[in-house]
Amino acid sequence: MLTDKITAPNSSDSLNRPAQPWRYFWWFLITIIVVWQATICVRNARLNPAKPDKVSDFTAFYGAGQLALRGQNIYDFKNSEISRRPYLYPATFAIFPMMPLALMKHNTALVVFVILNFMLFFATLWLLRDVMWRLIPQTAPPLETSRWMQWLRHPDSGVMLAAVICLRFVMSNMRHGNANMYVAFALALGLWLMLKRRTALFEISSGLAIALGTAIKVTPGLFGLYLLWTWRPWGMLGGALGLVFFIIIVPAIPLGFTYSMDRFWEYKNHVASAATGEDAEDDPIGHDGGADQKQLEGGISLRGICMRYMTPRAMKFVFPDKTTKLYYANIVTLPENTARNVCRAGELILLALTVFLTMRKIARTDPAGIALSWGLTANAMLLISPLTRKAHVCSFLITAVVTIALMQQNRITGRARTFCIATLAALCFQGAIFSVEIIGKLNSDWLQGIGVGFWLLLATFASTAWALWKLEQVRDC
Numbered sequence: 001m002l003t004d005k006i007t008a009p010n011s012s013d014s015l016n017r018p019a020q021p022w023r024y025f026w027w028f029l030i031t032i033i034v035v036w037q038a039t040i041c042v043r044n045a046r047l048n049p050a051k052p053d054k055v056s057d058f059t060a061f062y063g064a065g066q067l068a069l070r071g072q073n074i075y076d077f078k079n080s081e082i083s084r085r086p087y088l089y090p091a092t093f094a095i096f097p098m099m100p101l102a103l104m105k106h107n108t109a110l111v112v113f114v115i116l117n118f119m120l121f122f123a124t125l126w127l128l129r130d131v132m133w134r135l136i137p138q139t140a141p142p143l144e145t146s147r148w149m150q151w152l153r154h155p156d157s158g159v160m161l162a163a164v165i166c167l168r169f170v171m172s173n174m175r176h177g178n179a180n181m182y183v184a185f186a187l188a189l190g191l192w193l194m195l196k197r198r199t200a201l202f203e204i205s206s207g208l209a210i211a212l213g214t215a216i217k218v219t220p221g222l223f224g225l226y227l228l229w230t231w232r233p234w235g236m237l238g239g240a241l242g243l244v245f246f247i248i249i250v251p252a253i254p255l256g257f258t259y260s261m262d263r264f265w266e267y268k269n270h271v272a273s274a275a276t277g278e279d280a281e282d283d284p285i286g287h288d289g290g291a292d293q294k295q296l297e298g299g300i301s302l303r304g305i306c307m308r309y310m311t312p313r314a315m316k317f318v319f320p321d322k323t324t325k326l327y328y329a330n331i332v333t334l335p336e337n338t339a340r341n342v343c344r345a346g347e348l349i350l351l352a353l354t355v356f357l358t359m360r361k362i363a364r365t366d367p368a369g370i371a372l373s374w375g376l377t378a379n380a381m382l383l384i385s386p387l388t389r390k391a392h393v394c395s396f397l398i399t400a401v402v403t404i405a406l407m408q409q410n411r412i413t414g415r416a417r418t419f420c421i422a423t424l425a426a427l428c429f430q431g432a433i434f435s436v437e438i439i440g441k442l443n444s445d446w447l448q449g450i451g452v453g454f455w456l457l458l459a460t461f462a463s464t465a466w467a468l469w470k471l472e473q474v475r476d477c
Contacts, residue, residue, distance in 0.1 A: 058177025064094035065102030132405035162400035169393035186213030204238035211242025301388035305451035310339035375399035
């Protein structure tokens with residue numbers, strides 16, 4: 001007797017059907033992997049007296065939290081006496097959760113931070129699963145008699161596959177102690193609230209969730225623009241109120257309004273420098289190294305990669321004998337300002353394509369279209385942001401879960417489906433195929449430096465865009 005078939009449209013049975021033994025096995029295996037990876041993350045980011053120069057992103061966050069506890073400038077990292085790198089985000093994250101965590105010792109706080117990150121990872125997966133399998137109307141697919149096909153169509157299988165595809169990005173975030181999982185959670189929450197109930201209150205709440213992500217890292221602000229071009233006025237209201245609350249009021253509660261506004265203007269000037277790549281020496285926050293240099297050191301965004309193709313920016317390689325050599329990937333040599341303008345033109349084209357696809361009726365009104373639009377916008381955000389790195393691709397979880405679920409539900413079919421499978425598989429396996437163990441460190445670093453990660457992200461953007469263009473309408477059974 002089959003116990004795992006997908007039932008009629010709009011039924012909650014797909015979430016409550018009896019579990020087969022394989023599900024327990026895979027979730028148990030995932031639990032083991034999570035415990036193992038959490039241990040590695042703590043070891044990688046903890047303070048080690050034997051390696052005093054090794055400082056993680058978490059240490060920069062922790063130092064900002066300590067400065068906040070003392071009422072000092074969170075961006076004056078040298079006064080933290082623990083961090084050797086600047087805190088580069090809005091004040092919100094330094095206040096919460098880092099200010100309470102700074103009450104603990106560094107390595108104890110790190111353990112709590114890693115646990116919170118993994119909790120957010122699973123919460124993000126749960127939200128996306130609930131969106132795709134309960135909040136979206138579904139057609140009943142053909143009755144499957146094959147156990148293999150039942151497994152492929154099961155909601156848990158889709159979520160697990162998406163987690164596997166994005167695992168190396170999630171682990172990169174965790175091992176560096178970064179905040180990208182908070183951003184992914186906020187965006188997933190925004191989608192869940194948008195589709196939970198089509199009312200003004202839930203749309204305002206969705207805008208608040210987007211504002212929370214933007215208050216942690218500025219790039220989710222693209223979703224605020226998404227609310228504008230798809231004309232969701234209640235969502236825009238929630239986003240505006242949320243930005244004021246999270247960026248201004250949250251820091252003002254423990255430290256005062258004057259302190260909050262001073263940090264706001266400092267961060268505004270930093271964003272201006274990071275966005276243009278110019279006047280890095282005048283950046284009040286990232287002046288050590290500069291935002292311009294930071295965006296060229298391994299970034300996988302459109303600007304980070306294309307600047308290497310158009311200007312002679314050195315890629316530095318360190319060999320086992322500690323000798324170093326510089327390599328260049330530029331095809332042409334343009335003045336830096338000209339090259340940046342070309343990059344901006346490319347970013348505008350990418351943004352215009354995103355706007356065009358997500359403004360179509362099915363993308364604005366059909367719940368599956370809204371979810372896929374959310375995934376496409378998350379992908380565009382990663383490509384357009386000038387500072388995108390591997391750890392930032394945590395947000396691709398949204399794109400992966402949505403795309404896989406819609407393929408399972410036969411909403412993405414034909415060649416669009418084939419293209420999506422190919423690009424997701426390529427993104428998943430490129431980390432292993434181009435790993436240091438298989439092709440060597442120099443070749444691996446070279447391929448990453450010339451942008452293999454960027455081109456695969458761009459390919460997934462193309463496949464998601466095609467899927468949205470060809471999205472199948474819901475058919476009654």
